[in-house]
Amino acid sequence: MKKLIYISGIVLVNLFVIGTICKLLHFPGANIFILTGLVLFTVALLPMALINNYRSNGKEKGSLYIAAYLTSALILVSAMFKIFHWPGAGYLMMIATPLPFALFLPVFLYHNRKHEPKQSLNFIGVMLLLVYVAVFSSLLALNVSKNVINGISITANDFSSVTKIYEQNSSEKYKALKSSENPDVAGLQQKSEIICRQIEEVKAELVRAIDGEDSPAIDAAGNVDISKVINKTESNTSTAIMNGKYETYGEATVLKKSVAEYCAYLLALAENDNLKQLITSLLNTSEGPSEVNPGETDTWEMRYFPRSAYLITILGNLCSLESNVRIAESCILEQY
Numbered sequence: 519m520k521k522l523i524y525i526s527g528i529v530l531v532n533l534f535v536i537g538t539i540c541k542l543l544h545f546p547g548a549n550i551f552i553l554t555g556l557v558l559f560t561v562a563l564l565p566m567a568l569i570n571n572y573r574s575n576g577k578e579k580g581s582l583y584i585a586a587y588l589t590s591a592l593i594l595v596s597a598m599f600k601i602f603h604w605p606g607a608g609y610l611m612m613i614a615t616p617l618p619f620a621l622f623l624p625v626f627l628y629h630n631r632k633h634e635p636k637q638s639l640n641f642i643g644v645m646l647l648l649v650y651v652a653v654f655s656s657l658l659a660l661n662v663s664k665n666v667i668n669g670i671s672i673t674a675n676d677f678s679s680v681t682k683i684y685e686q687n688s689s690e691k692y693k694a695l696k697s698s699e700n701p702d703v704a705g706l707q708q709k710s711e712i713i714c715r716q717i718e719e720v721k722a723e724l725v726r727a728i729d730g731e732d733s734p735a736i737d738a739a740g741n742v743d744i745s746k747v748i749n750k751t752e753s754n755t756s757t758a759i760m761n762g763k764y765e766t767y768g769e770a771t772v773l774k775k776s777v778a779e780y781c782a783y784l785l786a787l788a789e790n791d792n793l794k795q796l797i798t799s800l801l802n803t804s805e806g807p808s809e810v811n812p813g814e815t816d817t818w819e820m821r822y823f824p825r826s827a828y829l830i831t832i833l834g835n836l837c838s839l840e841s842n843v844r845i846a847e848s849c850i851l852e853q854y
Contacts, residue, residue: 674834
């Protein structure tokens, strides 16, 4: 039994470390490694190790084993919530962080004040220490400064403000051109509204999936207020929706097709080369140089919606895209 416990402990700790490294490098499968390692360590290895030691030493140290399990379980559960950006992670971290020193250490010292701890108990202590250090070291590495998040939020709100300004200007222009009954103007207005509505629906889908159906960030019209989004640093659900919702592709691919069609429509309306060049630069959906891997190219989906990107980053890029649509629409309207 002891040999199984030792081997299992080493395997699970290494599994978690591998997952952490993959997470930091944005490799696929990182979440599976981390979740598997943490869950098995919490629900299988620790109970098995503590029960085995409890049977060997008798009932006089029962409180020590209870303290050890409660401490380690809360640490690991809070780590899972923090790593996967689940709601309530902050409160769990506040409770779990001092437990090794406030609960486990006093009980451990009390029970071993006269006798040297046995080898198996030493092993459990070492394993707990390793997991504790590994978990919170990874959390420090994965932690994002609030200043960075706030900076992205401000930029996203700026894009939203620009979008509203151009939308209002275009609306006034459409009213002025209504009497002309130009079919191109009516078509431009309709297609612009459709693609902007599509972008807003993707933003709302992301927020509902992560913050909940009743998120305060979504108004009655279905528009998203970036400043009211709660879980800004969530990345797993946003990646799944944007890059893998339909097994082989996600909302990013659907959006790319719509943007490409809209761009082609505007280019057909554009009357000069300078305007065409501007529209192409605003709504370009072709592959481009990779900012992460020099010398390589990334698809439009990966440039706008990279895997493991935070929700606030995805929302910011969607706001930028919507802003580009409104700017391109306004440029075409200036022809009439």
